[in-house]
Amino acid sequence: MSDDTIERVCQEEGIEVQKWMREAPQPAQAFTAAGGLVEFSTDGVKINTVDGWREMRISVWAKREACLPCVPEHWDQRVLHEPTVRLAICAIAKSHVIGASWQWFTTHLGLQETALSVLGDGAKWIWSESAKRFPSQSQWCLDIYHNSEHLHDCGKALLGQGPEARAWADDQVLYQLAHNGPALIERLREQRLTLAPEKQSAMDGLLGYLEDNRDSMWYRDRFQEGLPIGSGLIEGACKNMIGARLKANSARWRVRRAERIGALRCLDYSDQWDTYWLSTAA
DSSP: OOHHHHHHHHHHHHHHHHHHHHHOHHHHHHHHHSOSEEEEEEEEEEEEETTEEEEEEEEEEEEEOOOOOOOGGGGGGOOOOOOSEEEEEEEOOOHHHHHHHHHHHHHHTTOTTSOOEEEEOOOHHHHHHHHHHSOTTOEEEEOHHHHHHHHHHHHHHHHOSSHHHHHHHHHHHHHHHHHOHHHHHHHHHHHHTTSOHHHHHHHHHHHHHHHHTGGGOOHHHHHHHTOOOSOHHHHHIIIIIIIHHHTOTTOOBOHHHHHHHHHHHHHHHTTOHHHHHHHHHO
16 A cells, blocks of 8 residues: 555545544543543644644543542652543644634533533643633643742742752742642742842742632642642643654644644544444444
């Protein structure tokens, strides 16, 4: 079979898979049958297209059982249960279009009245679209690793490179895990008053980021409930599901073609590959 034939078939099937994931009953049935609490995560990966670098945004709905409660000091040793089910879609589109797809797919899964754990990296568009598209009782959670990265960057700006800066940032991470994010914001505001004027801008930048995510840093509560506080699931999807295929050396994509290949990758990631082919053969 020639490369051209493989490419043509992949593109044709990619169109069908996009429609199947949106409309077929099987993905929704698999999601309903699985146990666990519902979580949603989203992120993007840059794809080289003929129109320049564009962000393909991946959205994942999953379920997993809550894990055992954990004390803050052992947060990075906590072992989460593997998802019992996961369904992914992707697109290169503006944020409001992506948000509309969330609403549509959430309804397709029968989750329009279900509280979701929404995990993200703190991008404003994620919280904005989530607030419009998901039930009001859903919980937002800022990925702890992105949070920690901002704290460590601030620590370096305040104390320079080295162990003192790392110790300062690690202490702030543990404080918010023990007392929740809003308490950390108040703590940092007090620390700012003790800083020299030339150091205050770094703290102001950190505080601005944390304020934008104030309502998504209830880490202590999520620890007690056995819920995830990191977006590792979506980070892995971006890297392994999409990036490994679409970021090949020298590859340049037309948007529609990239989305079709992305749909095939999402189908496989969602463990619906065999189900799809059996349904098309019926």
